[in-house]
Amino acid sequence: NVFLDALAAHRTAHNLPALSLAWGLWSEKSELTASLSAAELTGTGRAGVVGLSSPEGLSLLDAAQGAGEPLLVPIRFDRTALLRWEDAPPVLRDQVRGLKRAESRAVAGQAASTRQHLLKLPEAERGAALVAIVRSHVATVLGHSGPESVQADRAFKELGFDSLTAVQLRNGLNAVTGLKLPPTVVFDHPTPAALAEHLGNELFRTTQDMLGSQIAEELNRLEAAILSAGSQIGQADYVADRLRALAARLSTPDAGSDDGSADQEIASATADELLDLIDKEFGSV
Numbered sequence: 001n002v003f004l005d006a007l008a009a010h011r012t013a014h015n016l017p018a019l020s021l022a023w024g025l026w027s028e029k030s031e032l033t034a035s036l037s038a039a040e041l042t043g044t045g046r047a048g049v050v051g052l053s054s055p056e057g058l059s060l061l062d063a064a065q066g067a068g069e070p071l072l073v074p075i076r077f078d079r080t081a082l083l084r085w086e087d088a089p090p091v092l093r094d095q096v097r098g099l100k101r102a103e104s105r106a107v108a109g110q111a112a113s114t115r116q117h118l119l120k121l122p123e124a125e126r127g128a129a130l131v132a133i134v135r136s137h138v139a140t141v142l143g144h145s146g147p148e149s150v151q152a153d154r155a156f157k158e159l160g161f162d163s164l165t166a167v168q169l170r171n172g173l174n175a176v177t178g179l180k181l182p183p184t185v186v187f188d189h190p191t192p193a194a195l196a197e198h199l200g201n202e203l204f205r206t207t208q209d210m211l212g213s214q215i216a217e218e219l220n221r222l223e224a225a226i227l228s229a230g231s232q233i234g235q236a237d238y239v240a241d242r243l244r245a246l247a248a249r250l251s252t253p254d255a256g257s258d259d260g261s262a263d264q265e266i267a268s269a270t271a272d273e274l275l276d277l278i279d280k281e282f283g284s285v
Contacts, residue, residue, distance in 0.1 A: 008070040021064055024075025027051030050076045114176050130196040137172045141165050152193040156186050177203055
């Protein structure tokens with residue numbers, strides 16, 4: 001093959017006709033693929049190579065003949081499988097990196113949307129929503145028709161999970177939540193219900209950390225603005241009173257309210273809503 005590839009390059013350099021094609025897998029069995037077992041074919045698919053149908057192969061042959069290149073690789077890849085490669089071969093590395101960059105942007109948006117959706121739910125409903133997410137991903141990984149076939153309290157091993165499907169489930173849950181779960185998370189939390197509970201602990205702790213960080217940054221910005229204004233700030237006493245009032249509300253959020261609505265409002269607020277509250281309380285500096 002190497003000799004033929006070099007010969008094609010040599011002839012092309014001398015304006016002579018030549019074409020070498022390094023074909024990928026064809027779906028239709030041939031003398032080359034007839035001996036492959038079902039497990040080997042499955043492994044090829046998991047590596048990202050998908051079989052070409054005869055019409056697809058012939059179409060690629062026609063396209064290759066008009067491309068003007070001495071060596072081409074007519075092959076079909078599964079985008080999702082390629083994204084699972086941690087160390088892609090050099091010939092595919094740029095393509096995989098490009099896919100991962102595009103995927104990471106899409107994943108970030110999806111994870112943010114999921115977090116916001118869960119945060120808007122009453123706390124008592126979040127657990128069931130997370131169980132539904134886990135069951136849906138389990139069904140997808142195992143090839144079931146829908147999540148209703150996945151029992152929340154049944155062990156993953158009993159459901160048919162192995163090391164590969166465990167990693168696939170981990171990757172899917174990382175994508176939808178924005179977390180960085182370890183590859184062993186399925187075995188550390190052996191049922192969909194247990195895994196959903198773990199996701200809730202990690203997700204809302206992460207959200208609270210992000211919320212605290214955002215508020216701290218906003219407070220730093222406000223503090224710097226106030227200090228830089230110094231004696232030139234208008235209505236300094238009014239600003240100081242507003243700051244003290246907000247501090248009092250945060251330390252005793254239910255003050256002046258019999259039903260604790262202020263406490264509930266702060267506890268259930270999103271990051272943007274809390275930052276809006278700070279802006280309203282501080283006013284314009």
